[in-house]
Amino acid sequence: ILNVEQSPQSLHVQEGDSTNFTCSFPSSNFYALHWYRWETAKSPEALFVMTLNGDEKKKGRISATLNTKEGYSYLYIKGSQPEDSATYLCASINTNAGKSTFGDGTTLTVKP
C-alpha cells in the first residue's frame, strides 16, 4: 500500500444497524493514524488518535482498532443513528513524511 485507501466509498444503513469500514495505509515508518468525522457543511473533527499496534479506542457507540503491521484500521459504529451520518476520514502519518496523508473518506448515510 503506497497511499491511504478507505472502503467502502459510501454506505447506506438503517437506523439501529451496526456498521464498519476500513482504512488501509502504508505500514512502513508508521507514526500515527487519525480518524476524523466530517459532517456536511462543517469542518472535519478528530475522533481518534491511534499510535500503537493493537490499539483500540472508543467514544460512545464508535470504536476503532489498529493493526500497524499489516497497515489497516477499522472504524465500527454500533446501533447507527441518523446523527452518525457523515464522512469518516482517516489520515496516516509516517515518520519520514512529517505530514498527514488523508484517504478519500467513507460517506455514511443512516436512514431513520
Next chain:
Amino acid sequence: NAGVTQTPKFQVLKTGQSMTLQCAQDMNHEYMSWYRQDPGMGLRLIHYSVGAGITDQGEVPNGYNVSRSTTEDFPLRLLSAAPSQTSVYFCASSYRVLGEQYFGPGTRLTVT
C-alpha cells in the same frame, strides 16, 4: 479560544486575479497546513508549516504560495487564479507536528 479562523468564507475571482486566503489560530500550535477539497477527492495537502519561518510543499502546491512569519498566521496566496483552483479550502493546525489537526470553517472559492 476562537480556534482556527479563516477569511473570507466565500470568494469569486476572475481568471488571472490574485488573492490571499487568511488563516489564523490562537492555540499556539506549531503545525499549520492548507488543504483543498474537491468532490470525490477528499483532502489534498497544498502547503504546510512546522513552525514560524518554515514552510514546505504538499501534494498540490502549484499556483499557491505561503509564508509563516508568526506562529498564529498562515496565509495562502493564489498568484494568478485559474478555474482549476475552484475548490473549498481548509486551513488546519495541530499542537505537535504529527498530532491531530483542528480545522477552520473553510473558504469556498470560485474562479470564473
